[in-house]
Amino acid sequence: MxxxxxxxxxxxxxxxxxxxxxxxxxxxxxxxxxxxxxxxxxxxxxxxxxxxxxxxxxxxxxxxxxxxxxxxxxxxxxxxxxxxxxxxxxxxxxxxxxxxxxxxxxxxxxxxxxxxxxxxxxxxxxxxxxxxxxxxxxxxxxxxxxxxxxxxxxxxxxxxxxxxxxxxxxxxxxxxxxxxxxHGNLTWVSMNTIIDYDLVSSDVSLMISPLFHVASLGMGALPALLKGATVVLENGFEAGRALDLIERHGVTVVSGVPTTYQLMADHPEWSRTDVSSLRTLTCGGSAVPPRIREAYEARGLSFTQGYGMTETSPGATSLSAAMTRAKAGSVGLPHFFTDVRVVGEDGMPAPARTVGEIQVRGPNVFAGYHGQPEATTAAFALDGWFRSGDLGYLDEDGYLYIADRLKDLIISGGENIYPAEVEGLILGIPGITGVAVIGIPDEKWGEVPIALVTVAEGVSVDTESVRAELTGQIARYKIPKTVTVVDDLPRTASGKVRKADLRARLLSAP
Known part of the structure; x- marks a missing residue:
């Protein structure tokens, strides 16, 4: 061996x-x-x-x-x-x-x-x-x-x-x-997970997210097996079943996305389930909305959040549970064996709190795209850092904050609008359970932002009520021109909204 x-x-x-x-x-x-x-x-x-x-x-x-x-x-x-x-x-x-x-x-x-x-x-x-x-x-x-x-x-x-x-x-x-x-990518991302999430061999890790997604594999099952822990595999997610497994097996680690955590907290068995064994709740895909965080904190539980992508196997940063409130909105510090920087249009490191492209370096960064040398070359800066295509900034302490995807940037009347900023505020409105802000063509402004939202049962929201909530919190040009309630938002396996699907649907509508 x-x-x-x-x-x-x-x-x-x-x-x-x-x-x-x-x-x-x-x-x-x-x-x-x-x-x-x-x-x-x-x-x-x-x-x-x-x-x-x-x-x-x-x-x-x-x-x-x-x-x-x-x-x-x-x-x-x-x-x-x-x-x-x-x-x-x-x-x-x-x-x-x-x-x-x-x-x-x-x-x-x-x-x-x-x-x-x-x-x-x-x-x-x-x-x-x-x-x-x-x-x-x-x-x-x-x-x-x-x-x-x-x-x-x-x-x-x-x-x-x-x-x-x-x-x-x-x-x-x-x-x-x-x-x-x-093999090195998957080994090092496992080591990053073990170190930054304090994984131990006595842990019992519940896998409710699909293993075909690299987050569940690279930061869930593999580090647990490397450490000699126990993995509880589920071939699908049902909130009541997940709660039963947590109590039955003394689960200590759960990896999920905001929706799965919300469904568990909303389940009738939530208050009756013994969750005292839990010590690590990791959440990816998007930020944990305050109401979900508060539901878990009321039971003595806190989330670790992070940032990454397939190309980084996937972990790039993590925010410890202890810093969830002190660094609210951040996705944390670089993983132990990983470096993260933010660069401006000139390719140089950007000053603190200046939005630029997020770039990653470390042994967890992928080798390239199979059979696509040009795409591989384009994915890396000249000095070897991986270009994520995401926008963000670092604060004075080195904590990373996500602004948005470069491809999701909305330019309205020459002004840049980062949808993630607007979405975070809309998610704070009571009754709204999901949101996607996208840009649509506009003859006057080039693009204008609109919002598609999902709401809790029995809740009614409209454009004017949402706009009124946002007024004074962000510049007027960032406030969505319309707000439409939809039954659901199309998502990837990692929980990210498929904005390309939404744009295609809207543009093809009569």
Whole structure:
């Protein structure tokens, strides 16, 4: 086990803590570290029998399950590259991921058979394996193949710079690009998480967000397994079920987005659930609205928040629970082994509280975009810092604040409007549960901001009431010209609003 790659993690954990529970799935399935390591070695043997060698891509399509992690580590064992596929994709989008990545093997949950069948009709995948006992065509599935598997070869001796995963971005501005994450990227982001969130081996981490998203994987499951903690896997989110699992298993760590935390706090069982075991609540996707924060603080719980993206594996900064109020609105300080700076249009570091582009440097920053050298070059500054495409500023203490995405910047009458600033104020209005501020064309001003909001049941809001709330808090040109109540806002797996979808919907409306 001389390799520093992910393929050696579980054999080492089996050596140190063979009987410790690694995974809990459903109501009756538990895998010790010895069980998990053995399953991974059998998966590696199965993949090797299907011709997978170092550098090949092994894709997985399915909700959270032990098979997801068995496939990931089985691929890593052989030096192959794991490709998690977003379960929300349509068949043509799945086909794009498979074709673009060059996946040799696709492992999928049986519930996705119809989409897989349609996708592989246009994508050259050599082998398709269902996680069940058999596939639709009667061929043995992964479960049966694992039972029959022979001993796998030793873990491939990969380096930290070798690719471990190919994770496709959400594609909100075009076709998804595959971000190449190395063994080093995933190791260092795990180390950052362990250090900055004080993860310990006695932790019990509840994964209610999908593992195909890099936040759940890189800052949830992987650091927990590296540390020897226990991971409780859920293949979907239901607030009452999540509360039951917290109490039943003594969960100490939960990773989620504001919506999941709000749904738990609004559930009838919230006040009756024993949440005394919880000590770390991480929240990504967007800032925690004050009313949600206060609901948890009333029960002695605080959030850690952060900032990152697929290309940073994903963590770039974190805000400790202790600083939530003192640095309200901030996404925190750079992770322990990561550097963050803000630069102006001249490429030089910007003064404190001056908005500029956020750039990141560190061993967690990705290697580049698969098969897209020009996009990779454009993603990095000349001195090697990754260009996030996000706008923000650092305060005098080095805490980062997000202004907005460069692509979401609204320019109205020559004035810059950063939607995140406006959205934060609108979310503070009682009864509003979600908001997206976008720019629409205007003959006079070029663009004007409008707001789309979701509201709690029984709540009524209109343009004038929202504008009245904002008047005096921000400049008039920043206040949305119209406010429209919608049933829901389209979101990515990480909880971010798909503003491109909203713009397309509005522009296509009669």
């Amino acid at each position: 001389s390799t520093p790659g992910l393929g050696a993690w579980l054999p080492r954990r089996r050596l140190k803590h063979p009987d410790k529970t690694a995974l809990i799935f459903g109501d009756d399935r538990r895998l010790s570290y010895a069980d998990l390591a053995t399953a991974v070695e059998r998966a590696a043997a199965v993949f090797a029998d299907h011709g997978v060698v170092r550098g090949d891509r092994v894709a997985y399509l399915g909700e959270n399950s032990p098979e997801f992690l068995v496939t990931l580590f089985g691929a890593a064992h052989l030096g192959a590259v794991f490709v998690p596929v977003n379960t929300r994709l349509a068949a043509p989008e799945i086909a794009h991921v498979l074709a673009d990545s060059g996946a040799r093997v696709l492992v999928h949950d049986p519930s996705f058979t119809d989409r897989v069948t349609a996708a592989v009709s246009t994508a050259p995948v050599a082998h398709v394996l269902s996680t069940g006992a058999s596939a639709r065509d009667g061929e043995p599935g992964l479960a049966r193949l694992l039972d029959r598997a022979v001993t796998a070869p030793p873990p491939e001796d990969v380096g930290l710079d070798d690719p471990a995963a190919l994770v496709y971005t959400s594609g909100t501005t075009g076709r998804a690009k595959g971000a190449v994450l190395t």
